[in-house]
Amino acid sequence: MAFVAGTAAVPRVAQRQSVRSAAAVRPASMATAVASSRRASFFGAAVAQTSPVPQAKSPVLSMNLRVAVVGGGPAGSCCAEELAKAGIEVTLFERKMDNAKPCGGAIPLCMVDEFSLPEEIIDRKVRKMAMISPSNKVSQIGATLKPHEYIGMTRREILDGYLRDRAISLGAKPINGLVTDIKIPSDVNSSEPYVISYSDYAESTKGGAQGKTLEVDYIIGADGANSRVAKAIDAGDYQYAIAFQERIKLPAAQMEYYEELAEMYVGDDVSPDFYAWVFPKYDHVGVGTGTVIDRPSIKKYQQAIRTRAADKLAGGKIIKIEAHPIPEHPRPRRCVGRVALIGDAAGYVTKASGEGIYFAAKSGRMAGEALVALSNKGARTPTEADIKGSYIKDFDRKYWATYKALDILQSVFYKNDKTKESFVELCDDEYVQRVTFDSYLYKTVTTVNPVEDMKLLFRTVGSLVKQSVKANAGNTA
Numbered sequence: 001m002a003f004v005a006g007t008a009a010v011p012r013v014a015q016r017q018s019v020r021s022a023a024a025v026r027p028a029s030m031a032t033a034v035a036s037s038r039r040a041s042f043f044g045a046a047v048a049q050t051s052p053v054p055q056a057k058s059p060v061l062s063m064n065l066r067v068a069v070v071g072g073g074p075a076g077s078c079c080a081e082e083l084a085k086a087g088i089e090v091t092l093f094e095r096k097m098d099n100a101k102p103c104g105g106a107i108p109l110c111m112v113d114e115f116s117l118p119e120e121i122i123d124r125k126v127r128k129m130a131m132i133s134p135s136n137k138v139s140q141i142g143a144t145l146k147p148h149e150y151i152g153m154t155r156r157e158i159l160d161g162y163l164r165d166r167a168i169s170l171g172a173k174p175i176n177g178l179v180t181d182i183k184i185p186s187d188v189n190s191s192e193p194y195v196i197s198y199s200d201y202a203e204s205t206k207g208g209a210q211g212k213t214l215e216v217d218y219i220i221g222a223d224g225a226n227s228r229v230a231k232a233i234d235a236g237d238y239q240y241a242i243a244f245q246e247r248i249k250l251p252a253a254q255m256e257y258y259e260e261l262a263e264m265y266v267g268d269d270v271s272p273d274f275y276a277w278v279f280p281k282y283d284h285v286g287v288g289t290g291t292v293i294d295r296p297s298i299k300k301y302q303q304a305i306r307t308r309a310a311d312k313l314a315g316g317k318i319i320k321i322e323a324h325p326i327p328e329h330p331r332p333r334r335c336v337g338r339v340a341l342i343g344d345a346a347g348y349v350t351k352a353s354g355e356g357i358y359f360a361a362k363s364g365r366m367a368g369e370a371l372v373a374l375s376n377k378g379a380r381t382p383t384e385a386d387i388k389g390s391y392i393k394d395f396d397r398k399y400w401a402t403y404k405a406l407d408i409l410q411s412v413f414y415k416n417d418k419t420k421e422s423f424v425e426l427c428d429d430e431y432v433q434r435v436t437f438d439s440y441l442y443k444t445v446t447t448v449n450p451v452e453d454m455k456l457l458f459r460t461v462g463s464l465v466k467q468s469v470k471a472n473a474g475n476t477a
Contacts, residue, residue: 064089065378067371068196068216069172070179070229073101073156075343075360076222077163078115082368084171088378091214092167093198093223095178100157101324103243103357104279104286106262107152107159109441111358115365121158123282125150127260132308133424134267134417141427144434149441151262154357155281163361176202177209182219182232188337189383194219217381219339220367222360225325227345236332238347240325241274241354242295244302245288247281247320248313257312258285266420269304273414274354276305278312284319290354292328326354335387342367348395350403352410358443359399367391402443 065088069076072094083090106126111117127150128142168174177198185192194216199209221229225240250258258280270276276289287309289301306313330347334340342348343360350359370391374382413423426432438444 065218065371065375065381066193066216067091067218067220068093068194068214069220069222070196071222071224071227071343071345072097072164072174073099073160073222073224073343073360074163074357075345075348075364076220077160077167078361078364079220079222079342079368080172080364081163081167081170082365082372084167086372086377087171088372088375090172091175091216092164092172093175093177093179093196094164095176095201097161097164097174097176098157099160100155100320100322101160103156103245103324104277104288104354105154105156105159105281105357106279106355107154107357108443109149109152110443111361112152115163115361117152117159117162121162122152122154123158124153124258124280125260126153126262126280127151128262130261130263131424131427132263132265133421134269135421136308137421137424139424139427141433141437144430144437149437150260151441153262153279153281159357175200175214177212179223179228180211182229184232184337191217191381193217194338217338218371220364220371221339221341221345222343222364224344225327227341229339230331230341230345233333233336233339235334235336235341238331239292239328241290241292241328242298242323243288243290243326243354244298244323245286245321246302246306246318247284247322248287248316249284249319250313250316254312254315255280255283255285263309263312265305265308266414266423267304267308268417268420269301270308271301273410275414276301276308278305278309285313285316287313288322290326298323326356335384335392337384338381340367340387340391350406352406352414353440355440362443363391363395366395370394399443402439405439 067083067088067090069080069083069090070093072080072092076092076094080090080092105123107117107122112122127145128140129151131139131141133139164174175198177200179196179198181197183195183197185194196214196216196219198212198214200212201209203210219229221227221233221235223229227235230236258278262280263278265276265278271289271291273293274290277286279286287302287305289298289305291298291301294301327344327347327349328351331341331345334346342363344356346363348359348363349356367387370387371382372378374380374386374390413419427436
């Protein structure tokens with residue numbers, strides 16, 4: 001992978017923070033800050049890399065760096081927390097403070113300790129996972145877990161609210177509003193500020209939300225798959241899945257069944273290229289599915305998972321319906337000028353598992369730490385090359401293998417019902433379970449035993465061949 005190496009950070013002159021009527025803002029022209037372009041590979045995708053033009057000397061800084069974090073989910077909140085702890089002036093935008101994002105809500109064990117999450121925000125501790133094949137063969141997973149190990153199940157409105165409140169308590173300034181426009185400075189290597197226009201929901205009147213603007217020196221885009229920040233910097237598009245979920249409140253007997261159990265269903269009936277799930281929450285279950293290649297049919301797949309799990313959902317009442325896009329791979333450009341993307345806005349969701357919460361929080365923390373270090377706690381303004389050479393490069397180095405492994409797994413096992421049957425069959429293997437759980441819980445690609453790895457390869461090939469023969473025999477019968 002090729003990355004742009006860091007150049008010196010640029011000090012900036014003092015600027016007065018300006019919050020005024022949107023009508024008073026003069027339009028700023030968009031300017032590119034690239035002298036050359038080349039291609040690089042990231043997680044199997046072609047990525048355009050750019051080299052900034054030589055930077056002029058800037059006056060000595062006489063006031064603090066001003067950062068706007070757009071989006072108050074795990075990514076934005078963890079980034080804002082790092083900035084606030086360092087004393088950097090940070091504004092955190094969130095349009096829905098009680099947002100309940102459609103999401104399985106599963107978090108790995110390492111996240112609980114790493115991000116100091118209290119137990120009260122974890123609804124369930126899942127220690128058993130049922131993998132259910134297209135023919136309804138069940139593979140029970142979890143025997144290899146140690147007594148203290150579990151997968152945490154959360155509700156996003158609870159998790160997100162906790163992380164956001166923590167950032168605010170440390171000094172981040174919250175704005176309950178929607179960012180509507182971002183004016184790019186004519187020279188992103190200068191001290192000229194970015195101007196963010198937004199609707200302030202906290203000061204809404206009968207005529208609607210009040211339009212305001214905010215001047216900042218750096219922007220972090222944490223505003224999800226439909227990121228307005230990404231559009232403003234022309235970060236490029238990516239493939240995305242649609243996730244659909246119903247929250248279903250079950251009678252006590254059914255909820256007892258899901259006490260420490262989650263279910264994953266595979267099959268072309270519930271998704272042609274993903275899986276469906278039944279994940280337990282505090283007093284209900286999240287039942288959902290997702291797809292990239294057949295998004296218009298998402299409701300058909302949702303009905304199919306409800307049919308597959310009908311006996312366990314009997315007597316349930318739908319209390320909430322949710323749908324949301326999920327990125328399938330990182331955007332071509334994740335840092336342009338003095339703007340960087342994190343979380344879903346950057347495209348940090350894994351294939352096969354669709355996991356994004358941990359990587360969102362981690363990318364936010366890494367971006368925040370990089371800004372603190374590179375700016376000398378707000379005394380300088382980091383450049384595009386600085387951020388690419390630190391946060392972007394470090395994230396890729398740390399997690400490339402994880403993303404690549406899950407990309408390969410999806411391409412091999414999510415093709416059709418035959419390969420999905422093979423996948424569930426392999427999940428019966430104790431070695432597979434141990435490696436899979438260790439990799440998920442601790443966010444490392446684990447290889448325990450080269451001999452067992454080789455045996456697993458042969459078992460995988462054998463299972464795929466067996467299921468193919470069975471399917472062909474069934475077709476000719």
